[in-house]
Amino acid sequence: MGIMERVICAMKKYYVAFMVCLVLLFVGCGQNTKEPNYSSEANTSSSTESNTAPADIAIDYGKSTQFSQQDMDSAIETIKNEFATWDGCVLHSLSFYGDEAGNEYLEEYNTWGNPTYNICIVFNSTFHSPVECKAGTAWEEDSEYEWQWYLMRDNNSDPWTLITWGEG
Numbered sequence: 159m160g161i162m163e164r165v166i167c168a169m170k171k172y173y174v175a176f177m178v179c180l181v182l183l184f185v186g187c188g189q190n191t192k193e194p195n196y197s198s199e200a201n202t203s204s205s206t207e208s209n210t211a212p213a214d215i216a217i218d219y220g221k222s223t224q225f226s227q228q229d230m231d232s233a234i235e236t237i238k239n240e241f242a243t244w245d246g247c248v249l250h251s252l253s254f255y256g257d258e259a260g261n262e263y264l265e266e267y268n269t270w271g272n273p274t275y276n277i278c279i280v281f282n283s284t285f286h287s288p289v290e291c292k293a294g295t296a297w298e299e300d301s302e303y304e305w306q307w308y309l310m311r312d313n314n315s316d317p318w319t320l321i322t323w324g325e326g
Contacts, residue, residue, distance in 0.1 A: 220254035225279060230254060233279050233309045236318045246288025255280035255306060263308055275310035282306055
């Protein structure tokens with residue numbers, strides 16, 4: 159095999175390798191790697207969770223004398239429904255913030271002249287913001303955040319109302 163044939167053979171190998179890399183690049187660019195997996199089978203944190211949460215979300219119910227896991231799951235679903243509207247954000251965890259935090263916020267909230275409620279629950283969350291944020295968003299691009307969520311209701315049979323959320 160002459161030198162020219164070896165050069166052509168080597169060029170063909172590089173060309174094939176280049177084309178494979180190019181195809182992989184285009185296939186990878188067409189996928190949103192930040193998109194959560196909405197499969198509920200993989201989520202073992204609660205048997206009552208719906209398909210609105212990524213499979214890898216960590217849920218910490220903590221200890222409560224006021225709320226059952228069913229109460230917390232209902233509040234968590236309300237949070238997840240709001241979070242699902244945040245394009246490109248990935249929710250990592252939700253943790254019950256404690257009975258005292260809810261009671262303190264409820265007392266303060268009810269003195270502000272707002273509609274009064276009888277029950278408040280607070281969760282802490284961690285999430286990742288989008289790699290590219292739209293103008294006017296409340297977070298930096300491609301960053302980790304820890305936010306609190308405050309939900310209220312009048313009695314245990316009422317649905318949770320998401321009052322506010324944000325950095326605490």
